Amino acid sequence: MSRFYEIEPTTENYWRAIILFGRNSASYKFALAKALFDFQASGKTQIPLDELAIPYASHLCEHLKNHPKQGTSEQSTFLDKLRAFNQGEITRDEMLSHTLRYGFVNVLDAFHNVHGKELETRFFIDERKRKNAVQLTDDFMLLGETQQFSNLIQETESRWRLVEAAWENNLPRNLMLVEYEEKNSLLIGANAIRRTAVTAARPALNGYQKGRCFYCYREISIVSGNNDIAEVDHFFPHMLKQCDSQKPIDGIANLVLACQECNRGQQGKFNRLPSVELLERLFNRNEYLITSHHPLRETLISQTGNSTEKRQAFLQDAYTCSSLHVGASGRKWQPKPQGPAIF
Incomplete structure (x- = not known):
C-alpha cells in the first residue's frame, strides 16, 4: 500500500x-x-x-x-x-x-x-x-536523528514477535486471534487450545499510526518512562457491549494509540463517541493492517469481515449501535488537530 x-x-x-x-x-x-x-x-x-x-x-x-x-x-x-x-x-x-x-x-x-x-x-x-x-x-x-528512532526499534521487535506467533501456532491462520489484555497492556494470541502473550500493544500498533496520536496527530512515544508515552484507547467505548455483547471491544479493530491529552485530558475523549470523521480514519488505519501480513491481518478479517464492504458495514453498525447509547447528536467528540493528517 x-x-x-x-x-x-x-x-x-x-x-x-x-x-x-x-x-x-x-x-x-x-x-x-x-x-x-x-x-x-x-x-x-x-x-x-x-x-x-x-x-x-x-x-x-x-x-x-x-x-x-x-x-x-x-x-x-x-x-x-x-x-x-x-x-x-x-x-x-x-x-x-x-x-x-x-x-x-x-x-x-x-x-x-x-x-x-x-x-x-x-x-x-x-x-x-x-x-x-x-x-x-x-x-x-x-x-537515528529522528524522534521516532527509539519507537522504530521497539516496532521492529514487536513485529517479529507477531510473525513468530503466527508461525508457531501451526494452525490455519484464521484460527488465531489477537486480543488486548488491558491489565498488562499486552496483545494475547488466542486459539482453541491456549492463550499466550505475544507482544506489548504499543509497539505493535504504533507503526500503523506513524508514531502519532490517532486522534490529534501529536507525536507520541512508546518508550517506557517518557512523559509523552502513548496510551491504548478503545475507539468504541465499553458501552458498545450494552447493545451487542459479541462486538470485539478488545479486538485490534477497536484499539488505537492516543496521547494522554486526548485520552484523559481536560478536553479528552473518556467515554464519548468520536466523530464520523474519526470513524473513517479508523477504517483507513484498519485497512493498513489488512494489507499487512498475519496475524493482525487475519485477526481483523476474522473480526470485521473478509471484504472492504463488510468491514465498512461492521464499523457503521458498531457506530450506530454506540450512538443509541450516547445520543444521536451533540455529544460526538473530536479534538483540535496537533499535526498534519498523515493516515
Whole structure:
C-alpha cells in the first residue's frame, strides 16, 4: 500500500513500510533490521559482512531459543546451523562461517521490496561483489536523528514477535486471534487450545499510526518512562457491549494509540463517541493492517469481515449501535488537530 508512505514520505515511514508490509517468509528481515540498528550509533557506514554477521546471527539465535520456528519453510540449512550452535554442537566461529555462507543469500536482495516493488528510498547499498560489505545510506543514518528512532526499534521487535506467533501456532491462520489484555497492556494470541502473550500493544500498533496520536496527530512515544508515552484507547467505548455483547471491544479493530491529552485530558475523549470523521480514519488505519501480513491481518478479517464492504458495514453498525447509547447528536467528540493528517 504505497499510500502509507507516499502521503508522508519520510525516512521513518519508508522504514515502517519495509517492516510492516514487506513479505514474511522468514524472520531474516527483522534480524537484519536489528543488526543495522546496532551499527547506527557507531557512525560507521561501511559494514563488512563478517562484522554484520555477528549481530545478525545473534538476534536470530536469541529468538530461536524461545521460538524454534523462524520461517514458513520446513527446511533451512542456515537455521539448522544456528540451532546447532544454540545446542552447543558447533562453535561460534563455525556458526558465523555458516552465517556468511547461507545467511545473506536472499535477505539483502529482498529487504527493500514491498508488495513486489523496490522502494526508491534505500537504507543500505549491497556491495558484496566489490567489497563483500553493505554501505549504510544517509537515509539510514538520518533515522537515528529522528524522534521516532527509539519507537522504530521497539516496532521492529514487536513485529517479529507477531510473525513468530503466527508461525508457531501451526494452525490455519484464521484460527488465531489477537486480543488486548488491558491489565498488562499486552496483545494475547488466542486459539482453541491456549492463550499466550505475544507482544506489548504499543509497539505493535504504533507503526500503523506513524508514531502519532490517532486522534490529534501529536507525536507520541512508546518508550517506557517518557512523559509523552502513548496510551491504548478503545475507539468504541465499553458501552458498545450494552447493545451487542459479541462486538470485539478488545479486538485490534477497536484499539488505537492516543496521547494522554486526548485520552484523559481536560478536553479528552473518556467515554464519548468520536466523530464520523474519526470513524473513517479508523477504517483507513484498519485497512493498513489488512494489507499487512498475519496475524493482525487475519485477526481483523476474522473480526470485521473478509471484504472492504463488510468491514465498512461492521464499523457503521458498531457506530450506530454506540450512538443509541450516547445520543444521536451533540455529544460526538473530536479534538483540535496537533499535526498534519498523515493516515
